[in-house]
Amino acid sequence: MQKVEPNQAVRLLYPRLTVLVTTVNPAGEANAAPYSWIAPVSFVPPMLYLGIQRRETLTVKNIRRTKEFVVNVVTKDWADKAIACEAKIPDKVEKSGITLRESRKVKAPSALEAKIVLECTLKDIIETGQADHFLVIGEIVHAEKDESMQDSEIVLHNTGSSFFLPGEKLELERRK
Template sequence: MEFDFTHLDPQSRYRLLTNFIGPRPIALVTTRSRAGHNNAAPMSFFNVFSHDPAIVVLGIQPRLTGEEKDTTANIRRSKEFAINMVDMALSQQMLVCGLGFDSEVDELSMAGLTAAPCTSIDAAYAAQSPCVFECRVERFIDYPRRTLVLGEVVHMHVRRECLDREGHYVDPEQYQPIARLHADNYITSDRQFVLKAPSIADFIKPQGD
């Protein structure tokens, strides 16, 4: 089958993109409201795009009414946000945070998560998260039905057991984030395997042969 995206309706594009591009990591984004409340919302339009500078990107759509979501409004005002990575232990709490509570509701508290103060930004993060990125806005890219938020990572929290003995690489036995596939389907990274690239010499014949 062929799909001409220039003629597809938005919902069909969404269905095709999210069904076939995956798994997508989940960012539980925490921000501070104007009144000082903690806001937390899961985003699966999220990934890392650069290490120098350290840039992550969120894609946040507005409410059905066209109004900005609390997360977007808070980020626009404060220019700061934290990304809490989600593992199986946080999966149900992540869903609670996505229920769409009123703006004054503290989603971290509602989900039974412990709010810990960030180090470099004015926001809280979920202490139960295995890994947290503190970010400052690098730029916004606004579309009619989606806002891309480019954030520069300025600080990172990692649970010690998620790293190897030297503290350099992730321990796959301990750090097993979940990711979204499509609709209500998710995947966990508890089944990992190693793929090593072959040598280029195996594919290039020496000259003269």
């Protein structure tokens, strides 16, 4: 075993889902940005969290104002477009080639390309001590899945520009 410096240790929590978070501002202007610090936090009510840098990203600004966001799970067929939405440039969403569509329950749009879509309302934005990320907690108010999606299409994030596709399936017996 090699020692990993504590300030690099969170990088060992990989792979993680890659998602595109779509939001809208009160003027109706949409935004999208890729995220991979995401996990479930509750079955009932269904809730998830995002870890978002503790600065006013457009995503957090929009979520604070409209109290809604949509998590679009990224698959291989549109991963390049989703990742392009990281750019801090004007009209990045249009330039990425992503098509936004209306969501069912929230004003924030969804990505037409996404095969798993989770529409969320904001429950909390938590600042933990000196942590450099906000915990943005959302309740899932509507969800959709394209049942033709294969698990092997889901893009997992390692770190930086390194991604994975899920490989082998493994069934393990659980003793509850």
